[in-house]
Amino acid sequence: MAGVVELDRLKRLKDTVAVIGVGETDYREDYRAGARGNATEKGSGTLNSYQLAAKALKRALDDAGIDKSAIDGLVVGGPMSTERTCEVLGINASWCVSGDAPRGIIAAVQAINAGLCHTVALVYGNAQRSMDTAYGGPRVTDAGILSYVYYAPWGMTSQGGLYSMMFRRHQLQYGTTEEQLGAVAVAFRKHASMNPNAVMYGKPITIEDYMESRYISAPFHLFDYCLINDGGVAFIIQRADMAKDGKNLPINVSGIGWSELDVDSTQLRPRLKDFYKPAHHAVREQLYPMADVTQKDVDVYATYDSFSTHLLFSLEGFGFCGDGEGGAFIQDGRIEIGGEIPCNTSGGMLSESYMQSWNHQPELIRQLRHSYEGTERQVQGAQVGQYVHDVAGKCLSVIYTRGDR
C-alpha cells in the first residue's frame, strides 16, 4: 500500500552515495543554431540523442576528474536503448537500467548499496527537436500513459490540456487566478536570464507579457508550456566513502521517496479530485524523515516542470503552504533566487531546457557546491536541495545535501 515504508531501513541508506560529477550539452547554442540565431526548425534532423548523451557524459567525467573505466553501472534515460548506449559509449556495465533521472537515482542507491556496482553514470540524450517528437495532436504516442491518447475521439491528446484541466479545477475550487499562476513562468524566465546556457537566456518576461500571451489550451497560456529542444545530461553517482577523496565536494543523496497514483488515472480522478497530493504526502513522509530535514530546511527546490502548474501543486502537496494557498504563496518573489524558497533556479524546463527531469539535477548539485559563488545566480549558503518529480501521478523525490571532504 502506498506510503507505508519501513523508515528504519530507508534511513540506513541516507548519505550512502554522492554525486561527484555533472555535465550538460550546449542547450542555447544548439537551439539557436537556425538562421540569424533563431531556433532551429523542428524535424531538421541535425542532432542525434546518442551524440548528445555522449557529449554530456564526457563533460561529467571531466567534472568528476575520473576516467570512463571507473564506471561500472549505467542508467540510460530518454529515447535511447541501454544496449546501444553502452555500445556507443564503450562501457560493459555490471549493472544497467533505463529510467528518468529520479528513478535512476533511486535505482543507483539500491544497486550501489547491494554491492552490484560502485560508480554509476546516469546519461540522457534527446534530439526531440531535431526529430520533431510529438507530445500532443494526432501523432502522439501514449508512452505508457493511456490518458495521453484515450480522448483522441473527442479531440484531446494534449498533455498540456490535461494539466490545464487540473489548473481549471484548482481555480474553481480555490479561486486561483491565471495572473497568480503567471508568477511561475516569470520567475523561471528570470532564472534563465542568469544562466547563459539556458535556451531563454536574455529573454525575460513580465507578468503583463504572460497575461497578453496567447492561449494554447485555456486557461494555459503559451508560457505555461515547456520548451522543445535538443540536449543531453549526465551525472556520476558514487559510493560515498569513495567520493570523499574526489576532485569535487561530494553532494550526498540524503533522502529518497516514491509513491504512485495510477488507479483511475485515465479517467483523471487523481488529477481532478486530488491534484495528485496523496502521492506527495506519502513521499514527504519518506524522504524528510530519512534525510532528517523538514520543508523549512530546504534551501533550493526544483520540480519537474513540463507545465507551470507542477510547481503550484507540489508546493501545496509537500507542505510548503496549505491546500489552495499555492496561488498566493508563489507571489512577491518568494520562489525566485533571493526569495524564501528559490525554485527551478536554472530556468527549468519552461526556460532552460526540456530535459524531462534531467537538467534539474546538475543545477541542484552546482547550487549545493556553491559553484555560482560571486554571481547573482547562487542561492546563498545553500545546504539542502530537493527535487520533486510528479509526472501524471508518479511522484518521486530526492533530497541532496553537502557532503564532507
Next chain:
Amino acid sequence: MDPFATEFWDYANQREFRMQQCDECQKLRWPAAAVCDHCLSPDYSWVPISGKGHVLSWIVFHRQYFPEYPALHTAVAVELDEGPIFVCCMPKEFEETELADAMPMELVWEESHDRHGDYVIPLFKPVGM
C-alpha cells in the same frame, strides 16, 4: 484499439451508453479493461449508464490539433451520477457555451465520420440548453 474499448464503441454505434460492471463485486469501471481493478474478476456485464452528470473541469483549445476539431475546441470532464469521470467534448453548437463548476450535463449522440468511416460518438451538453 483493445477489444474491451471496441465493445464500448460497438454499443455507442447503437446509441447505447454503457460501461463495464464487475459481475462479482459490482464495481463499475471506466475506461474499459480486461478485469475488475478491485477484485480482478474477468467477468463483467455492460450496464446502461444514465447519461447524467455535472461539470468538473474544462479547457478550451485555441490551437487546432485535429482536423475534426478546429479551434476553439472545448474538452470537458463530466463526473457521471454513477461515479466515473467521462472526458469528452460538446456538440459544435455548444463550443462557446459558458461552462461553470458543477453545471448539470446530459448525454447527446452525434453522428460523424472520419477516414475510418462513419461512427456515432457520445458527447455531453448542458442540461436544458
